[in-house]
Amino acid sequence: MIITVHLPMNISLGSMYMYKRSSNRRSPITSGFDSVRVRRSLVSLCPSVHSYSPRVRIHHQWCQMSQIVTDPSAPIVDATVAHPFDDPKADVILRSSDNVDFRCYKLLLAFASPSFFDGMFNLPQPADDHGTEERKDGLSVIPMTEKRQVLERLLRLCYPSTIVDPPTLPALEDVRAVLEATIKYGMDRLEQRVRKVLVAPRFIENEPMRVFGIACHFRLEKEARIAAKYTLRHEIQLLPYVLELEDMTGGDHHRLLEYHAECSEVARTVADIPIWIEKDSFVWFQCASQDVRDYYPLAISRGRELTTQCWWWDDYMVPASEDLERRPCGQTVLRVELIEKALKSSRLCPECGEKSYADIRIFSELFAKEVERVVSEVSSMYQPGM
Ligand SMILES: [Zn+2]
Numbered sequence: 102m103i104i105t106v107h108l109p110m111n112i113s114l115g116s117m118y119m120y121k122r123s124s125n126r127r128s129p130i131t132s133g134f135d136s137v138r139v140r141r142s143l144v145s146l147c148p149s150v151h152s153y154s155p156r157v158r159i160h161h162q163w164c165q166m167s168q169i170v171t172d173p174s175a176p177i178v179d180a181t182v183a184h185p186f187d188d189p190k191a192d193v194i195l196r197s198s199d200n201v202d203f204r205c206y207k208l209l210l211a212f213a214s215p216s217f218f219d220g221m222f223n224l225p226q227p228a229d230d231h232g233t234e235e236r237k238d239g240l241s242v243i244p245m246t247e248k249r250q251v252l253e254r255l256l257r258l259c260y261p262s263t264i265v266d267p268p269t270l271p272a273l274e275d276v277r278a279v280l281e282a283t284i285k286y287g288m289d290r291l292e293q294r295v296r297k298v299l300v301a302p303r304f305i306e307n308e309p310m311r312v313f314g315i316a317c318h319f320r321l322e323k324e325a326r327i328a329a330k331y332t333l334r335h336e337i338q339l340l341p342y343v344l345e346l347e348d349m350t351g352g353d354h355h356r357l358l359e360y361h362a363e364c365s366e367v368a369r370t371v372a373d374i375p376i377w378i379e380k381d382s383f384v385w386f387q388c389a390s391q392d393v394r395d396y397y398p399l400a401i402s403r404g405r406e407l408t409t410q411c412w413w414w415d416d417y418m419v420p421a422s423e424d425l426e427r428r429p430c431g432q433t434v435l436r437v438e439l440i441e442k443a444l445k446s447s448r449l450c451p452e453c454g455e456k457s458y459a460d461i462r463i464f465s466e467l468f469a470k471e472v473e474r475v476v477s478e479v480s481s482m483y484q485p486g487m
Contacts, residue, residue, distance in 0.1 A: 182253055185260060193222075194242045195256070201249040202237065203256055213259040216287035251278040258283075258291045270298055273308060277315050284319060300327045309335070314345025317353045322487035329357055330480050336427040337361050352486055360483045361429070367475040368429035372422035376400050377471045381407055383460045385414040390452035411453050417443035417461065421468070429476055431469030440465055 182203060191204035211219035235242040245252055254275065257268040270276045276299050283292040298304075299321075305312050309331035316325035332340075337358065346354070371377065378401040381387075388411035399407045420442070421434045433439075440461055447457035 182249070185262075186253070186256065192240060194237055194240050195252065196242050196244050197249040197252045198244070198246055199248045201252075202242070203252060204240070205256060205259075209259050209261075213291060214286045214288045218286065247278070247282055251275075251282060254279050255282045255286075255288075255291075258294065259288075267294075270295070273299075273304055273311050273315065276304070277318075280315070280319065296321060296324055300324050305331045306334075308343070310340050311343050311345040313357065314343065314348040317350070317485070317487075318345070318348035320487045322485055325353075325485035325487060326480065326483060329360055329483060329485065330430075330476075332357065333361065333364055333430040333476065334428055334432055350486075356484065356486050360479065363479045364429035364476045365426045367479055368425040368433075368472050369422050371468070371472050371475055372418055372425055372434075374400070375418075376402055378402055378467075380467075381405065383464055384453045384456040385411040385447075385460070388450060388452045390450055411447075411450055413443060413446035413450055413453065413457070416446040417465075425472065429472070431473040431476075434468045434472060435465055 182201060186203040186205065188204050188206075191206055193205050193207050193210070195203045195205055195210075197203070207218070207222050211222055235244075247255065254268045254270065257263050258279070270279060276295060280292065280295045280299065282288075283295055299312060299315060305328060309328045313325055313328035313332060316322075316328055349357075381401060386407050386409055388409060390411065397408070397410070399410055401407060417439065420439055424433045424436070424439065427433075443461060444458060447453045447461070450457075
């Protein structure tokens with residue numbers, strides 16, 4: 102019996118499988134998943150599916166999906182891919198949604214995906230299954246929802262050789278697609294590897310908001326926290342629209358803005374109330390120039406109060422405070438432009454002059470360290486809401 106079904110877009114093969122697993126583990130897929138909708142869809146596949154045992158039911162789902170995941174209008178291309186997926190000794194074929202065949206070993210798939218592939222390969226073959234399962238070269242052909250490129254990257258991760266030669270994931274879109282597949286197929290160890298790629302410097306330093314959105318989408322708390330901290334390097338109100346904003350809930354975005362606001366407040370306090378300063382021998386505190394000296398009491402650590410600060414020091418601290426409100430992180434006070442502006446002013450003081458260069462370098466490092474310390478305290482309290 103051929104059943105034509107139009108499933109909702111978010112109901113994929115893996116997520117249907119997750120439905121079966123959901124009583125044991127609340128995965129990122131199932132946590133945002135409407136099991137009632139899935140049950141209704143399964144029943145629409147076959148009205149009697151709800152009466153099957155779990156093992157038979159998943160096999161039934163699998164067989165029915167073979168009629169769904171491959172676009173019937175797409176031309177069947179007998180395309181194969183390069184080594185190792187052209188191995189004549191392989192014992193199963195995975196077919197991408199754009200009809201590319203990958204010859205694989207069940208053992209490697211089962212090892213990478215003990216909950217999905219291992220379970221599927223161990224299912225008994227129903228007696229009435231002849232004629233419904235596609236075969237090629239004597240091997241079972243398993244239709245997959247992923248397109249060729251995503252499937253190839255996913256499968257390469259399953260092979261031991263990729264430990265020393267991992268497949269490239271050049272763009273965040275690639276990371277997202279492979280990450281989704283690892284979650285969908287219960288490939289926990291591979292999922293952890295891809296999650297590390299998600300927060301790799303090449304992505305998170307340049308596009309933290311996109312990484313944050315992807316982490317929110319898959320409810321990855323650790324990665325969301327890391328990405329949120331990297332967004333502090335940017336003025337959040339000026340960040341351009343990215344598609345991954347659609348992955349966040351209103352709550353996710355609201356909590357991120359609150360986190361920024363709290364970090365801005367504590368970071369700016371480091372600049373405005375520098376009671377963390379231990380050393381009073383910096384040149385601007387010791388300046389003896391009568392022409393440019395300015396006096397106002399300044400509290401530093403251990404209750405000490407300084408009365409001398411050469412005026413040019415404010416050319417560093419005042420803009421630093423303003424910048425910290427926009428970008429509350431240590432990197433902000435290390436910006437070359439900020440330091441050079443202050444040094445340019447310092448040259449106008451005959452007493453500070455040359456000495457200011459070395460001292461402002463040392464001071465800015467301590468300043469940045471203190472900003473990072475107070476921001477980290479806020480970060481440790483931040484709850485992305487996963
Ligand atoms: Zn001076």
